[in-house]
Amino acid sequence: MRELSLRIVSAVILAVIAISAVLYFPVWLFKTVVAVLSSIATWEVAHLLKKKYEEINPINAGIFGFFVSLSLLFFSPYLSVLLVFLYSFYYAHRVYDINYLTSYVFVYLYGVFFVSSLGLLHEMDRYLIFVLFATVWAGDTAAYFVGKAIGKHKFAPRLSPKKTWEGAVGSFFGSVTAGGVFAYYFQFYDAFIPILISAFLLQIGDLFESFIKRQVQEKDSSHLIPGHGGLLDRIDALIFAGMVFLVYYQLRIYINF
Numbered sequence: 583m584r585e586l587s588l589r590i591v592s593a594v595i596l597a598v599i600a601i602s603a604v605l606y607f608p609v610w611l612f613k614t615v616v617a618v619l620s621s622i623a624t625w626e627v628a629h630l631l632k633k634k635y636e637e638i639n640p641i642n643a644g645i646f647g648f649f650v651s652l653s654l655l656f657f658s659p660y661l662s663v664l665l666v667f668l669y670s671f672y673y674a675h676r677v678y679d680i681n682y683l684t685s686y687v688f689v690y691l692y693g694v695f696f697v698s699s700l701g702l703l704h705e706m707d708r709y710l711i712f713v714l715f716a717t718v719w720a721g722d723t724a725a726y727f728v729g730k731a732i733g734k735h736k737f738a739p740r741l742s743p744k745k746t747w748e749g750a751v752g753s754f755f756g757s758v759t760a761g762g763v764f765a766y767y768f769q770f771y772d773a774f775i776p777i778l779i780s781a782f783l784l785q786i787g788d789l790f791e792s793f794i795k796r797q798v799q800e801k802d803s804s805h806l807i808p809g810h811g812g813l814l815d816r817i818d819a820l821i822f823a824g825m826v827f828l829v830y831y832q833l834r835i836y837i838n839f
Contacts, residue, residue: 596816597719604711609704613655616701620651622813624693626803631685633798637677643689650694655701666690696821699828706831709768714827717761717780718820724756725749737785741792750785757781776830780823787822791815 624647628640654662670686729749737745761777802811
């Protein structure tokens, strides 16, 4: 009960901060905050991978992740890719091991590009973020309580032993319902497709991070957030769903459908 209370308090505080930032921060400031979050996420991924590859430097990776995110959010994604490959090659060639090259590239693709999607989505339309929040938060909440109440059949026991098929189904319907209500309220009548895809992929987002943690025998990505673990433990599903929303609405703009 104490752990649940701590999780709820932390989640409420984070939700209030996130909603306030979406509503009141100008685009440039919101993007800068997202770059800071990308830096933290990059540090967490590098910190996990350091368990396997000792020469990885999480602090340096996190600092550089901030600038990669800034370049992505304010300048060009191509510049970001160039920076990632140059930095990854610089560290990999020092230990002369291709595993470090691929590890650093992965660190930035996951820690920067996925997280930075939130800043690009906010620039497109800040109210889309609320539809995204509703979709993901309702799914997470439904998965937890439905799984606790009636969950019996394991969903992915090797990756996440506590997840059940019952919780996954509850999450899907919770996401679609809440996302649909918010999309209707904010008049995003075309949002059903990204909501539907996100309701499925947010499950994958959670398992994706779990896979990384299981590979290095860690329960949490860090201990940054009381009751939740690390930043990635809190936003693993959000950033996968955020990518879906961003890609969908970019395609609508480019293809005009």
